[in-house]
Amino acid sequence: MKKALEISNLEKIYKGGFKALKGIDLTVEQGDFFALLGPNGAGKSTTIGVITSLVNKTAGTVKVFGHDIDQELEQAKSYLGLVPQEFNFNQFEALLTILVNQAGYYGVERPLAFERAEKYLKQLDLWDKRNDAGRMLSGGMKRRLMIARALMHEPQVLILDEPTAGVDIELRRSMWEFLRELNQQGITIILTTHYLEEAEMLCRNIAIIDSGIIVKNTDMKSLLATLDQETIVLDIEKVDVSPQLEGFVTRLTDDHTLEVDIKKSELINDVFAQLSAQNINVHSMRNKSNRLEELFVSLVGSGLEVNQEMN
Amino acid sequence: MSSKVNAIALKSILYKEINRFMRIWVQTLVPPAITISLYFVIFGSLIGSRIGEMGGFDYMSFIVPGLIMMSVITNSYSNVASSFFSAKWQRNVEEMLVAPVPNWVIVAGYVGGGMARGILVGTIVTLVSLLFVDIQIHNIWVIIATVSLTSATFALGGLINAVFAGSFDDISIIPTFILTPLTYLGGVFYSISLLPEFWQGVSQLNPIVYMVNAFRYGFLGISDVSLTLAFSVILTFIITLFIIAMTLISKGIGLRS
Numbered sequence: 001m002k003k004a005l006e007i008s009n010l011e012k013i014y015k016g017g018f019k020a021l022k023g024i025d026l027t028v029e030q031g032d033f034f035a036l037l038g039p040n041g042a043g044k045s046t047t048i049g050v051i052t053s054l055v056n057k058t059a060g061t062v063k064v065f066g067h068d069i070d071q072e073l074e075q076a077k078s079y080l081g082l083v084p085q086e087f088n089f090n091q092f093e094a095l096l097t098i099l100v101n102q103a104g105y106y107g108v109e110r111p112l113a114f115e116r117a118e119k120y121l122k123q124l125d126l127w128d129k130r131n132d133a134g135r136m137l138s139g140g141m142k143r144r145l146m147i148a149r150a151l152m153h154e155p156q157v158l159i160l161d162e163p164t165a166g167v168d169i170e171l172r173r174s175m176w177e178f179l180r181e182l183n184q185q186g187i188t189i190i191l192t193t194h195y196l197e198e199a200e201m202l203c204r205n206i207a208i209i210d211s212g213i214i215v216k217n218t219d220m221k222s223l224l225a226t227l228d229q230e231t232i233v234l235d236i237e238k239v240d241v242s243p244q245l246e247g248f249v250t251r252l253t254d255d256h257t258l259e260v261d262i263k264k265s266e267l268i269n270d271v272f273a274q275l276s277a278q279n280i281n282v283h284s285m286r287n288k289s290n291r292l293e294e295l296f297v298s299l300v301g302s303g304l305e306v307n308q309e310m311n
Numbered sequence: 312m313s314s315k316v317n318a319i320a321l322k323s324i325l326y327k328e329i330n331r332f333m334r335i336w337v338q339t340l341v342p343p344a345i346t347i348s349l350y351f352v353i354f355g356s357l358i359g360s361r362i363g364e365m366g367g368f369d370y371m372s373f374i375v376p377g378l379i380m381m382s383v384i385t386n387s388y389s390n391v392a393s394s395f396f397s398a399k400w401q402r403n404v405e406e407m408l409v410a411p412v413p414n415w416v417i418v419a420g421y422v423g424g425g426m427a428r429g430i431l432v433g434t435i436v437t438l439v440s441l442l443f444v445d446i447q448i449h450n451i452w453v454i455i456a457t458v459s460l461t462s463a464t465f466a467l468g469g470l471i472n473a474v475f476a477g478s479f480d481d482i483s484i485i486p487t488f489i490l491t492p493l494t495y496l497g498g499v500f501y502s503i504s505l506l507p508e509f510w511q512g513v514s515q516l517n518p519i520v521y522m523v524n525a526f527r528y529g530f531l532g533i534s535d536v537s538l539t540l541a542f543s544v545i546l547t548f549i550i551t552l553f554i555i556a557m558t559l560i561s562k563g564i565g566l567r568s
Contacts, residue, residue: 074411106411
């Protein structure tokens with residue numbers, strides 16, 4: 001398998017001395033669906049900025065399909081498609097114009113560019129808006145427009161920086177489906193996201209970055225396997241006193257909600273058995289947070305901010 | 312990247328730039344036509360008729376080349392300054408920065424867009440002039456060369472201005488405080504031979520004097536400066552500004568963090 005992206009000892013010091021990246025090493029294989037996670041200000045966008053040449057690096061090397069951005073920048077760029085975090089298209093141009101011009105910057109002839117624009121605008125449900133100016137679109141439509149724009153030159157690596165931020169659940173799920181299909185077609189996808197559920201559902205490999213350092217870089221399955229404890233939330237019949245469950249840590253958050261910490265070695269059956277013995281009925285059960293979130297919190301130690309963004 | 316890919320990229324930037332000023336034609340193409348009509352009515356008909364001849368031609372015929380050149384300069388400059396700064400402001404300049412577009416193609420694309428507007432406005436102004444005065448042509452090649460090179464010079468100037476600009480105010484400061492005074496003092500409305508010797512010398516430091524006079528030579532066959540000197544000055548400015556623009560874009564000044 002070829003290496004789509006190789007980052008070695010990447011450093012970035014901004015004017016004023018802020019060290020955003022402190023020697024990052026990262027490899028993404030061709031065809032991977034890769035998540036780059038981290039709290040705000042961890043260095044995710046800076047890393048993406050360096051890869052796509054929007055940020056000048058201070059030290060280190062970045063190679064895209066073997067092309068070093070210091071020596072073969074234009075070749076390296078030709079493999080990449082970028083969906084940035086902020087809307088960065090001309091708000092006054094029509095969607096078709098935005099897409100066709102973008103294709104032109106990569107050397108795609110106009111007739112072919114129009115064909116592709118039609119294809120992607122239809123796939124992303126924007127075809128009816130093709131002659132509207134970008135500013136007329138809703139937030140979700142703008143995000144889809146940026147995905148369509150990034151695909152116009154049919155890149156081998158698609159980088160998405162928080163692509164579903166501010167997008168409603170239904171649309172987010174349809175975007176996930178679209179990204180899955182792209183990945184199945186062979187496009188390598190690198191994703192940064194605040195929605196940990198998104199990373200867990202879509203990505204095979206993951207790197208967690210914190211304060212400019214990669215604190216974890218592994219495959220998703222192995223990472224989740226390291227999780228030793230989960231918290232389940234039980235919706236129980238109203239009780240006045242917190243039920244005591246032998247061998248478990250419990251918390252009664254209100255008179256009918258009980259949180260129970262369960263280790264990997266323990267059985268949920270025991271929880272139900274003990275509750276039944278105390279004549280307490282359980283109406284429903286759910287995980288307090290997704291598994292990745294719990295790991296994330298333990299790794300970066302700044303989960304509060306992330307939790308607030310979750311839904 | 313291959314020359315074919317670069318050619319398509321260049322065409323795309325040009326298309327985008329021309330599409331931009333054509334989309335807002337009421338702001339970009341109509342005002343120069345109105346302004347030039349007012350100049351003709353006031354300076355040509357009302358005041359000009361009392362001035363008499365200048366350089367052997369009636370005053371209206373004398374000022375036509377300068378007025379056309381003034382429109383070309385202003386529009387070439389402001390097109391690139393507004394468009395490039397707006398692309399920075401909306402961050403859509405990143406569309407080009409992430410693509411494999413060589414820096415010279417970005418510079419050439421924006422300068423080409425500025426030239427397209429400058430020359431189109433110049434043509435409109437020329438057509439409006441025909442309503443007021445018969446235009447004679449002494450040397451069409453001098454006209455074409457001067458208008459093209461002057462337009463390119465100021466388009467490059469506009470690009471450099473936009474690279475450094477941090478706000479919309481910053482792209483109006485240079486036109487207001489430098490470009491307009493230099494244009495008005497550049498021999499559009501008078502022959503610099505009318506000035507006292509000292510001010511004639513000072514005028515020769517003004518590059519627009521060379522552009523207006525070379526352009527006027529193309530129409531009327533008269534000039535206050537030698538044609539060779541005029542073209543040398545214009546070419547020197549183009550080369551210098553192109554090198555500055557390339558350096559700024561390559562280093563990502565104001566574009567990359």
